[in-house]
Every structure is written in C-alpha cells, then in structure tokens.
Amino acid sequence: MASEGVKSQPSIGAKLTGSSKLTGLFAYNDLRKQTNRDRLLIAATNLFCSKGYAAVSVEDITSEAGVSRVTFYRHFPSKAAVALELFQRAGEIAGPRLTAIGARDFRDRATVVQWLADFFELNREMRGIVRVLSQANVVEDNFSAEVRPYIFDMITALGRTIPAFAAAPDDPDGGKRYVRAWLLLYTILDQSNHAVTTESVSAHPQMIEILADSFLEFVSSSETAD
Secondary structure, X not given: OOOOOOOOOOOHHHHOOOOOOHHHHHOOOOHHXXXXXXXXXXXXXXXXXXXXXXXXXXXXXXXXHOOOHHHHHHHOOOHHHHHHHHHHHHHHHHHHHXXXXXXXXXXXXXXXXXXXXXXXXXXXXXXXXXXHHHHHHHHOOOHHHHHOHHHHHHHHHHHOOOHHHOOOOOOOOOOHHHHHHHHHHHHHHHHHHHHHHOOOHHHOOHHHHHHHHXXXXXXXXXXXXX
C-alpha cells in the first residue's frame, strides 16, 4: 500500500504530458501543495496520456499520486469516475470555445470557418486528453451516456443567441429541429476529436469547410422555416 505522504515531484507544468492545455486544465503550481483529490487527478492524467487509459489501474494511479487505495475510493468510486471528471474539466475549456460563435456573425461563412478552425486547433492542443477520453468511451460501458448531456447543454447555450438552436424535443415539429441541432453539434465534436485521434478523413482540409456549410444550412433553413 502506498504511503499517504506526498512524493517529491516536479511542478505540474513539467509533469503533465501529451497536451499543452493540460496545465490550463488544472492551473496548479506545485503538486506538493494540492489536495489528495487533485494529486489523484494529475497522476491519472499523466498515466492515461503516457500509457493509455485501458493499461492504467487504480493501483498505478495511487502509486503515482503517493496515496492509498482507501484515499482513492474516498474521492472516486472507480477509474471511470476519474475519466468523467477529466471530461468535465476539459469541457470547461472546450465549451466556451464551442459556444463562442453565438457572439459572432454566425451567418457569415468566413466567421464560421474560423470558429471551427479555432475549435479543431483547441482539440489539437488538448490531443492528449482527447485521446484518453476517446479510449475511456470505448472501454467504459456507461461513459457515453454520462457525457451525452454536454451536447444538450451546448444546444441550450447556443439557443440564447442563435434562433436555430432555440429548440426543444417537444417542439411542434416533433422535435426535428432539436434533433438536427444535436446531430450538427455531435458531428462537429466527433470530427474534431477524430481529427487528432485517428488517421482519417476527419483531418482532411475540407472537413472544416463542409462542417461550415452544414452549420450555415442549419441556421438559414431554420430561420426560413420560422
């Protein structure tokens, strides 16, 4: 069993691997000053990024963090719970970047293309954590169900400034516009993730152009229908 004492470790900026945005995810200065929960999250992130999500055990995380299994389970019921918290923290960075289009000229194609390019670039900067979350989604049975509300929250946020997204499942059209909004955001998120986690068409230079066309078509068709 690992000692409850904290190991002497380098600063978080030097320790975290796989993504230039991971330091921003935690905004920590020194591992020795953090709570046990913080140390577990940082240790898990290091290990997930360097070894892959599936290869890391709870014992690996506690050893890296310098705490006991009892301490781990005091803060997290499972390894999947750690991944979910990492998703939530990543969402705190990605969410505002995704909804930023609501404060811009969302009918202008050049603006939409730049917005999508910025979001894809953010995922490239966070590629380490993006890969980890993609792996967790495959390994953990309920992971996708747990993160699904994130898209619903983004629809609600965009709906405050973009009329096309001001939709609900029980709209008079049978919720068709809501489903289209969900599918559009899911596609943007999915393709931006695939662009950095796999060698696929998602990384093709035309992907952003095509997604921009889909976004503009959704916005304009919804306004015409209204």
